[in-house]
Amino acid sequence: MNLRIPGPTPCPDDVLEAMGHSMINHRGPEFKELSVKITERLKKIFETKNDLLILTTSGTGGLEAAVVNTLSPGDKVLVVSIGYFGDRFAECAQIYGAQVIKLDFPWGTAADPDQIRQALRNNPEIKAVLVTHNETSTGVTNDLEAISGVVKGEFDKLLLVDAVSSIGSIPLPVDEWRCDVVVTGSQKGWMTPPGLAFVSFSEQAWKAYSQSKIPRYYFDMKRAKNYYERGQTPWTPAVSVYYGLDVALDRILAEGMPNIFKRQARMGQMVRDGAKSLGLSIFPREEVASNTVTAVKIPQGVDAKQLLKLMDEQRGVVMAGGQQSLEGKIFRIGHMGYCEYDDIQQVLDGLKATLPKVGFQPSAVGR
């Protein structure tokens, strides 16, 4: 099977093999060594000197940790949303009592830093800005550097970043871009099964923590930090995923981050060029298209469900459909993590063979 959804992503054989490691004492020296070794390498990839803590949860739990460890009920926050996952981030903040000012951009476009500046000017009491770096639902990457230039450079607000499908695959130098909390999940660019979230936490985030009044227990970052200092976690960690990740990080650092960023960029270009050469259209404008997941418009007359079904059954390619308002309107090809050019070629070949069977007429490309 060629698993081309935007996560869980395929894992190399040696990572999967490491998942079968026998159990160890999670309060013993072996776990401590593993945990420190992993954390140090993650900090290197995050390009950060901030604390980085590993939580046993999926990415959403990491995003919840960003919210509940820095905010208080009633705090005004600006949530910049360009899609489904931005909306989720807003929902999470709202549930925990933050007063959410939502800045929505049309799905398929990127956030405009000027409008963020305007929103911050209009609402000087905003405490934090929540933003998605790479919006998995629309295949768009925000210009986080420019956004941070406004949020941190001009207003010095707390910056909480959903980097679930970006960091490790596309550049996000955490310290240089002054991101206070950055969250990702093991099942994305990390070539590792789901179960762990990685959360970096800046000095300013710790200051916010000390003032924060949202209750927290399982996701309490201070507990995680205190236990990490002894080489432990407050609660039993998903040991197997640590072992898988350990192998995956070796692979990642052997390839080298600059090479990974280049490969991801080429991969994104290959998918977009290939799709266009088949007469398809990319959902977002190319300048903002993501290099980890590509959203392609469903052409007029094509049944989206049928396309995904035949690609799976006849070509062994598993892709993702659209979410919420994009259901039936786009399909998505994941290409982060463990992905070779051949995997993409197989997708393109599959599409070429399958599209005519589901009503595709190259002249009637959806716009």
Add this chain to the structure above:
Amino acid sequence: MNLRIPGPTPCPDDVLEAMGHSMINHRGPEFKELSVKITERLKKIFETKNDLLILTTSGTGGLEAAVVNTLSPGDKVLVVSIGYFGDRFAECAQIYGAQVIKLDFPWGTAADPDQIRQALRNNPEIKAVLVTHNETSTGVTNDLEAISGVVKGEFDKLLLVDAVSSIGSIPLPVDEWRCDVVVTGSQKGWMTPPGLAFVSFSEQAWKAYSQSKIPRYYFDMKRAKNYYERGQTPWTPAVSVYYGLDVALDRILAEGMPNIFKRQARMGQMVRDGAKSLGLSIFPREEVASNTVTAVKIPQGVDAKQLLKLMDEQRGVVMAGGQQSLEGKIFRIGHMGYCEYDDIQQVLDGLKATLPKVGFQPSAVGR
């Protein structure tokens, strides 16, 4: 290594092998089938017709889910604590704003149902009772049936049960004992690596949910239920652990629950008898001693750390020390899940050889 801590517990080879399953679409038919198959078998083992939902978290997250999905800030709750994990349950409820009335019993003893009755009489406005079935920190099993007879039978309060180290290993018929929320973790009696919590949720728990005002997002049981009805989870699940658990459940049901309960009881007896034959004393009174984890007193003159160190280094046996006030006073032998009589014999042989090296004199047994 003979891993004899009370979780993570050792996993059979076929379970570990299944952990290396390649990734699948967590929103596709394969995951749905896996998830339903697992859930149905768990409900059978829980002996419940209640909803049972699987969360990607360790056991503590499951306990947090029990609290945040049923209570509201200001609710009076009775927390029955007989050790460290009872204290943790109380701490969690308190953090989320519950008004905790704590009924503490000396560590090493079980809860007295009469005192629970008295506390409920004295505080008629109590909404829920939180109790640990098997206290891992002291090696004591509470008489949950009798406790439920009081809590449910006489007062009809909401009953939230920490069954992390009990259910699946010792009897806990959820419906018969009318437990509203029952929580366990994959790394205990389930012979599976950590990463998943299983939470059963009764009709009365859902009623409490509809009135509950504690904010919740990642651990929202209603979201979990809604997604489960489509064969999905709200957030990306720890797919690998599902695969491991699938194999473990086959093993568990092949052995049969009555046989497992019998084996666990014999195993507990073997550990206690063996320890006593070496001149050691069991920490709790035998009538309440747990059949999943045994706490043994550190004899006078014996250095606890040294004992654990030599058992590990020279005998390959990894045991657990005491927690909090019991540090240096007891050591603990886990024997739930995948544990054979030979494993226990190895522990006893190891103790026999090691105790004299760490200052043990059989005449000076700690009391």
